[in-house]
Amino acid sequence: MANICLVEDEQKVAAFISKGLEEQGYKIHIANDGITAKALLQNNDFDLLILDVMLPDINGIELCRQIRFTNTKTPILMLTALDQIQNKVSGLKAGADDYLVKPFHFIELLARIEALLRRQKVVEVADHILAFDDLKLDTWSNVAERAGQQIALTAKEYTLLELFMSHPNKVLSREYIAEQVWKIDFDTGTNFIDVYVNYLRKKIEKGFKNKLIHTVIGMGYILKSDK
Ligand code: CA
Numbered sequence: 738m739a740n741i742c743l744v745e746d747e748q749k750v751a752a753f754i755s756k757g758l759e760e761q762g763y764k765i766h767i768a769n770d771g772i773t774a775k776a777l778l779q780n781n782d783f784d785l786l787i788l789d790v791m792l793p794d795i796n797g798i799e800l801c802r803q804i805r806f807t808n809t810k811t812p813i814l815m816l817t818a819l820d821q822i823q824n825k826v827s828g829l830k831a832g833a834d835d836y837l838v839k840p841f842h843f844i845e846l847l848a849r850i851e852a853l854l855r856r857q858k859v860v861e862v863a864d865h866i867l868a869f870d871d872l873k874l875d876t877w878s879n880v881a882e883r884a885g886q887q888i889a890l891t892a893k894e895y896t897l898l899e900l901f902m903s904h905p906n907k908v909l910s911r912e913y914i915a916e917q918v919w920k921i922d923f924d925t926g927t928n929f930i931d932v933y934v935n936y937l938r939k940k941i942e943k944g945f946k947n948k949l950i951h952t953v954i955g956m957g958y959i960l961k962s963d964k
Contacts, residue, residue, distance in 0.1 A: 738762045739784040739854055744774040746793050757843045771795035789816045790824050798831045805832030812853040857962040859905045867902050870962040894937045901960035910957040
Protein backbone atom coordinates (compact mmCIF):
# COMPACT_ATOMS: atom_id res chain seq x y z
CA MET A 738 0.00 0.00 0.00
CA ALA A 739 1.12 3.55 -0.68
CA ASN A 740 3.37 5.38 1.73
CA ILE A 741 2.15 8.95 2.35
CA CYS A 742 3.81 11.91 4.05
CA LEU A 743 1.40 14.40 5.63
CA VAL A 744 2.77 17.84 6.50
CA GLU A 745 0.22 19.54 8.76
CA ASP A 746 0.71 21.49 12.00
CA GLU A 747 -2.90 21.34 13.23
CA GLN A 748 -3.00 18.22 15.40
CA LYS A 749 -6.73 17.67 14.97
CA VAL A 750 -6.62 17.87 11.19
CA ALA A 751 -3.52 15.67 11.06
CA ALA A 752 -5.17 13.06 13.31
CA PHE A 753 -8.40 13.12 11.27
CA ILE A 754 -6.55 12.62 7.98
CA SER A 755 -4.09 10.00 9.22
CA LYS A 756 -6.76 7.96 11.00
CA GLY A 757 -8.95 7.90 7.90
CA LEU A 758 -6.11 6.99 5.57
CA GLU A 759 -4.77 4.29 7.87
CA GLU A 760 -8.22 2.73 7.89
CA GLN A 761 -7.94 2.57 4.10
CA GLY A 762 -4.64 0.73 4.46
CA TYR A 763 -2.26 3.60 3.69
CA LYS A 764 0.93 4.09 5.65
CA ILE A 765 1.17 7.64 7.02
CA HIS A 766 4.11 9.68 8.31
CA ILE A 767 3.18 13.01 9.91
CA ALA A 768 5.43 16.08 10.00
CA ASN A 769 4.19 19.08 12.01
CA ASP A 770 6.52 21.57 10.36
CA GLY A 771 8.71 22.11 7.34
CA ILE A 772 12.00 21.13 8.96
CA THR A 773 10.61 17.77 10.10
CA ALA A 774 9.08 17.27 6.65
CA LYS A 775 12.44 17.81 4.92
CA ALA A 776 14.16 15.38 7.29
CA LEU A 777 11.46 12.76 6.65
CA LEU A 778 11.79 13.23 2.90
CA GLN A 779 15.53 12.73 3.03
CA ASN A 780 15.21 9.39 4.77
CA ASN A 781 12.10 7.91 3.17
CA ASP A 782 10.63 7.20 -0.23
CA PHE A 783 7.05 8.42 -0.34
CA ASP A 784 4.44 7.71 -2.98
CA LEU A 785 2.58 10.94 -2.23
CA LEU A 786 2.96 14.14 -0.19
CA ILE A 787 0.12 16.12 1.36
CA LEU A 788 1.26 19.67 2.20
CA ASP A 789 -0.67 22.21 4.21
CA VAL A 790 0.01 25.79 3.07
CA MET A 791 0.00 27.35 6.56
CA LEU A 792 2.90 25.88 8.52
CA PRO A 793 4.67 27.41 11.53
CA ASP A 794 8.17 27.61 10.05
CA ILE A 795 7.72 27.80 6.28
CA ASN A 796 4.97 28.51 3.78
CA GLY A 797 3.77 25.22 2.26
CA ILE A 798 4.10 26.67 -1.24
CA GLU A 799 7.74 27.53 -0.63
CA LEU A 800 8.28 24.06 0.85
CA CYS A 801 6.71 22.57 -2.28
CA ARG A 802 9.09 24.59 -4.47
CA GLN A 803 12.09 23.40 -2.44
CA ILE A 804 10.99 19.76 -2.63
CA ARG A 805 10.47 20.01 -6.39
CA PHE A 806 14.04 21.25 -6.76
CA THR A 807 15.32 17.75 -6.06
CA ASN A 808 12.21 15.60 -6.41
CA THR A 809 10.16 16.08 -9.57
CA LYS A 810 8.29 12.80 -9.42
CA THR A 811 6.38 12.32 -6.14
CA PRO A 812 2.82 13.68 -6.48
CA ILE A 813 2.05 16.63 -4.17
CA LEU A 814 -1.43 17.52 -2.95
CA MET A 815 -1.73 20.95 -1.28
CA LEU A 816 -4.25 21.79 1.41
CA THR A 817 -5.35 25.39 1.55
CA ALA A 818 -7.93 27.45 3.44
CA LEU A 819 -10.95 28.79 1.59
CA ASP A 820 -9.89 32.43 1.92
CA GLN A 821 -6.54 31.69 0.27
CA ILE A 822 -7.73 30.56 -3.11
CA GLN A 823 -4.80 32.42 -4.70
CA ASN A 824 -2.72 29.61 -3.22
CA LYS A 825 -4.13 27.29 -5.86
CA VAL A 826 -2.29 29.03 -8.69
CA SER A 827 0.86 29.63 -6.61
CA GLY A 828 0.86 26.01 -5.45
CA LEU A 829 0.47 24.61 -8.95
CA LYS A 830 3.22 26.92 -10.20
CA ALA A 831 5.46 25.71 -7.39
CA GLY A 832 5.02 22.15 -8.65
CA ALA A 833 2.00 20.82 -6.75
CA ASP A 834 -0.19 18.40 -8.67
CA ASP A 835 -3.53 19.15 -7.08
CA TYR A 836 -5.02 21.11 -4.21
CA LEU A 837 -7.93 20.75 -1.84
CA VAL A 838 -9.72 23.55 0.00
CA LYS A 839 -10.30 23.19 3.75
CA PRO A 840 -12.67 22.16 5.17
CA PHE A 841 -13.17 19.11 2.97
CA HIS A 842 -14.98 15.82 3.23
CA PHE A 843 -12.69 12.88 3.83
CA ILE A 844 -14.16 11.07 0.82
CA GLU A 845 -13.01 13.92 -1.42
CA LEU A 846 -9.47 13.76 -0.04
CA LEU A 847 -9.47 10.02 -0.67
CA ALA A 848 -10.67 10.48 -4.26
CA ARG A 849 -7.90 13.03 -4.97
CA ILE A 850 -5.25 10.76 -3.46
CA GLU A 851 -6.41 7.76 -5.47
CA ALA A 852 -6.44 9.82 -8.68
CA LEU A 853 -2.90 11.09 -8.06
CA LEU A 854 -1.60 7.61 -7.30
CA ARG A 855 -3.23 6.24 -10.48
CA ARG A 856 -1.74 8.86 -12.76
CA GLN A 857 0.16 7.73 -15.77
CA LYS A 858 3.89 7.95 -15.15
CA VAL A 859 6.86 8.20 -17.44
CA VAL A 860 8.76 4.94 -17.30
CA GLU A 861 12.16 4.02 -18.62
CA VAL A 862 11.45 0.98 -20.78
CA ALA A 863 15.07 0.64 -21.90
CA ASP A 864 18.08 2.64 -20.76
CA HIS A 865 17.53 5.25 -23.48
CA ILE A 866 13.78 4.94 -24.09
CA LEU A 867 11.16 6.84 -22.09
CA ALA A 868 7.50 5.88 -22.28
CA PHE A 869 4.33 7.72 -21.33
CA ASP A 870 0.96 6.23 -22.20
CA ASP A 871 1.40 4.88 -25.78
CA LEU A 872 4.17 7.39 -26.57
CA LYS A 873 7.84 6.41 -26.61
CA LEU A 874 10.82 8.68 -26.90
CA ASP A 875 14.22 7.41 -27.95
CA THR A 876 16.77 9.73 -26.35
CA TRP A 877 19.56 8.41 -28.58
CA SER A 878 17.98 8.73 -32.01
CA ASN A 879 15.61 11.61 -31.01
CA VAL A 880 12.74 9.73 -32.61
CA ALA A 881 9.30 9.50 -31.04
CA GLU A 882 6.97 6.57 -31.51
CA ARG A 883 3.26 6.47 -30.83
CA ALA A 884 1.46 3.12 -30.75
CA GLY A 885 4.30 1.65 -32.80
CA GLN A 886 4.33 4.41 -35.46
CA GLN A 887 7.57 6.34 -35.82
CA ILE A 888 7.37 10.13 -35.73
CA ALA A 889 10.33 12.20 -36.91
CA LEU A 890 10.92 15.33 -34.85
CA THR A 891 12.99 18.43 -35.48
CA ALA A 892 15.65 19.24 -32.86
CA LYS A 893 13.43 21.80 -31.11
CA GLU A 894 10.36 19.57 -31.20
CA TYR A 895 12.42 16.79 -29.66
CA THR A 896 13.74 19.05 -26.88
CA LEU A 897 10.22 20.28 -26.21
CA LEU A 898 8.81 16.76 -26.02
CA GLU A 899 11.67 15.65 -23.78
CA LEU A 900 10.86 18.58 -21.47
CA PHE A 901 7.21 17.50 -21.26
CA MET A 902 8.25 13.88 -20.64
CA SER A 903 10.53 15.03 -17.82
CA HIS A 904 7.55 16.71 -16.10
CA PRO A 905 4.49 14.55 -16.75
CA ASN A 906 1.19 15.74 -15.28
CA LYS A 907 2.69 19.14 -14.48
CA VAL A 908 1.67 22.47 -15.89
CA LEU A 909 4.64 24.06 -17.68
CA SER A 910 4.41 27.81 -18.14
CA ARG A 911 5.43 29.49 -21.39
CA GLU A 912 8.18 31.24 -19.40
CA TYR A 913 9.57 27.92 -18.21
CA ILE A 914 9.39 26.35 -21.68
CA ALA A 915 11.15 29.36 -23.27
CA GLU A 916 13.89 29.20 -20.64
CA GLN A 917 14.42 25.43 -20.88
CA VAL A 918 14.10 24.86 -24.64
CA TRP A 919 15.26 28.16 -26.13
CA LYS A 920 17.41 29.43 -23.21
CA ILE A 921 15.78 32.84 -23.45
CA ASP A 922 13.48 34.95 -21.34
CA PHE A 923 9.91 34.70 -22.52
CA ASP A 924 8.55 37.75 -24.27
CA THR A 925 4.78 37.88 -23.80
CA GLY A 926 4.46 39.77 -27.08
CA THR A 927 5.27 36.67 -29.14
CA ASN A 928 3.44 33.41 -29.64
CA PHE A 929 6.28 31.19 -30.84
CA ILE A 930 5.90 28.81 -27.88
CA ASP A 931 2.27 28.18 -28.87
CA VAL A 932 3.33 27.74 -32.50
CA TYR A 933 5.95 25.11 -31.58
CA VAL A 934 3.66 23.30 -29.14
CA ASN A 935 1.12 23.08 -31.96
CA TYR A 936 3.72 21.66 -34.39
CA LEU A 937 4.58 19.02 -31.82
CA ARG A 938 0.92 18.28 -31.07
CA LYS A 939 0.13 17.78 -34.74
CA LYS A 940 2.94 15.27 -35.01
CA ILE A 941 2.14 13.22 -31.93
CA GLU A 942 -1.66 13.50 -31.87
CA LYS A 943 -2.65 13.37 -35.55
CA GLY A 944 -4.78 10.29 -36.15
CA PHE A 945 -5.08 9.51 -32.44
CA LYS A 946 -8.16 9.95 -30.29
CA ASN A 947 -6.36 10.65 -27.02
CA LYS A 948 -4.74 14.01 -26.63
CA LEU A 949 -1.46 14.10 -24.73
CA ILE A 950 -0.55 17.79 -24.60
CA HIS A 951 -3.30 19.92 -23.11
CA THR A 952 -3.63 23.69 -22.84
CA VAL A 953 -4.23 25.05 -19.34
CA ILE A 954 -5.78 28.46 -19.92
CA GLY A 955 -3.81 31.29 -18.37
CA MET A 956 -1.04 28.94 -17.19
CA GLY A 957 0.60 26.97 -19.98
CA TYR A 958 0.68 23.37 -21.16
CA ILE A 959 0.56 19.94 -19.54
CA LEU A 960 1.46 16.44 -20.70
CA LYS A 961 -1.21 14.12 -19.37
CA SER A 962 -3.14 11.08 -20.38
CA ASP A 963 -6.87 11.35 -21.12
CA LYS A 964 -7.45 7.82 -19.91
CA1 CA B 1 -1.76 24.66 9.09
